[in-house]
Amino acid sequence: MRLSYSKCGIGSFGLELKSLGRCNNCSEEALVNIRYSKKKLCPECFSEFFVRRVRKTVEEFRMFKPGERVVVAVSGGKDSVALLHALKKAFPEVDILSFYINLGIKYYSDHLQEKVGELAEKLRVPLEVYDLRSEGYTIDDFLMTKYKHKMCSICGTIKRNIFTRMAVKVEANALATGHNLDDTVSTMLSLFFNGDFESIKRLKPVINPLLPKHPRKIKPLITTPEIEDLYYVYLNKLPVGECDCPYGEITPIKDVKAILDKLEDKQPDVKFRLLSVFRKKLIPLIVDNREKGEEVLSCKICGMPSSSEICSKCRKVEELINLKRTAKYESIEIDDVKELGGDVVLLDVRTKEEFLISTLPGAINIPLEELEKRLAELKPYKKTHKILVFCNTGRISYSATLKMRNLGFRAYNLRGGLGLAGKASSLRKE
Ligand code: AMP
Ligand code: FES
Ligand code: ZN
Numbered sequence: 001m002r003l004s005y006s007k008c009g010i011g012s013f014g015l016e017l018k019s020l021g022r023c024n025n026c027s028e029e030a031l032v033n034i035r036y037s038k039k040k041l042c043p044e045c046f047s048e049f050f051v052r053r054v055r056k057t058v059e060e061f062r063m064f065k066p067g068e069r070v071v072v073a074v075s076g077g078k079d080s081v082a083l084l085h086a087l088k089k090a091f092p093e094v095d096i097l098s099f100y101i102n103l104g105i106k107y108y109s110d111h112l113q114e115k116v117g118e119l120a121e122k123l124r125v126p127l128e129v130y131d132l133r134s135e136g137y138t139i140d141d142f143l144m145t146k147y148k149h150k151m152c153s154i155c156g157t158i159k160r161n162i163f164t165r166m167a168v169k170v171e172a173n174a175l176a177t178g179h180n181l182d183d184t185v186s187t188m189l190s191l192f193f194n195g196d197f198e199s200i201k202r203l204k205p206v207i208n209p210l211l212p213k214h215p216r217k218i219k220p221l222i223t224t225p226e227i228e229d230l231y232y233v234y235l236n237k238l239p240v241g242e243c244d245c246p247y248g249e250i251t252p253i254k255d256v257k258a259i260l261d262k263l264e265d266k267q268p269d270v271k272f273r274l275l276s277v278f279r280k281k282l283i284p285l286i287v288d289n290r291e292k293g294e295e296v297l298s299c300k301i302c303g304m305p306s307s308s309e310i311c312s313k314c315r316k317v318e319e320l321i322n323l324k325r326t327a328k329y330e331s332i333e334i335d336d337v338k339e340l341g342g343d344v345v346l347l348d349v350r351t352k353e354e355f356l357i358s359t360l361p362g363a364i365n366i367p368l369e370e371l372e373k374r375l376a377e378l379k380p381y382k383k384t385h386k387i388l389v390f391c392n393t394g395r396i397s398y399s400a401t402l403k404m405r406n407l408g409f410r411a412y413n414l415r416g417g418l419g420l421a422g423k424a425s426s427l428r429k430e
Contacts, residue, residue: 104138
């Protein structure tokens, strides 16, 4: 059985689930190797093992109790999809709701919304969708701002704010997210390297609310290795997003994740040990600002917890909306090269085979997956040229355009790609 694995920040690769002989629990064929506990399990026993651990984690850390309402933030990625399914299995009697935030990341957010809709319907869990466009902006808009190099961080600030607002609205006692063991330990390590101990506190399995009637934040997958979320989703045939966030690959956390994966080869339980050391030894040493007497206010605009009158999310969104109102909006997509003016490089990000069959006159070819590796070829144009990126449909070139903007290029996507008849002639450039 072959799985395509899209690991956040590290890209995609295939995984083969081969027969491992007999399952250690029953007589079926084992497909999953749980190295840290020396077990080989068949799909059914693996799913039971997975759900049992989620139940145990919820109970051990007292994440919620019977009679409480739990809202699950589902992004459509493998972690939160596995989380919603496993929570429903582990606690069939608990009142569980789900919600999705459409971040307006083109070609990505709408696709994930569809998958989350399918999942909620399959599991018969109520789903609420919040669309950032209802507030007049999208995450992509932040590419126009000084935060363009910190897209994931700004997106995180916005998501956390909306998670809490939505949970308060439905009067949930607990708000669950799909943060897994690998996310938690790699984030802890990179915060540690940066000396940002205050933020390490946020990575606890349970964070108590800062304001009355607010939910506690819980991470029922904190003891689940990332790869097992993938096995669970595929072995249970759950709907899951098939593309990565275009901003994902730029985060430095991928290096830390890769180091941990390497360590794990020789020490299969290293991630669990690190989690335990951070949780039991380091976090208790970190002084909470609230213990220092720092007041928690509620933001004057959105009412969410804040250390000043206006919270960080509302300040950043206000900055963005003002910019959109006053500055000339540098659109990310264009219909025609004539809109650009000046010197333009045509960049074909399709495969080499497609490029060799036909392309636009004068275009250079760097397939999307080679873009980071071959950036040096584009560097000479960084200051002097605009870059028009295209593919067949405008979809993968959009992702390439976002990446290039992030890296400081003046890149534009050709809306609709080469598929639109007549486009090629208007693109002919001397
Ligand atoms: P991330 O910060 O993207 O790694 O996501 C961490 C967790 O936040 C996910 O496992 C989900 O539980 C939740 N989450 C992320 N993005 C969304 C979204 N667009 N809508 C709802 N929940 C989300
Ligand atoms: Fe927020 Fe990728 S989902 S930056
Ligand atoms: Zn606010």
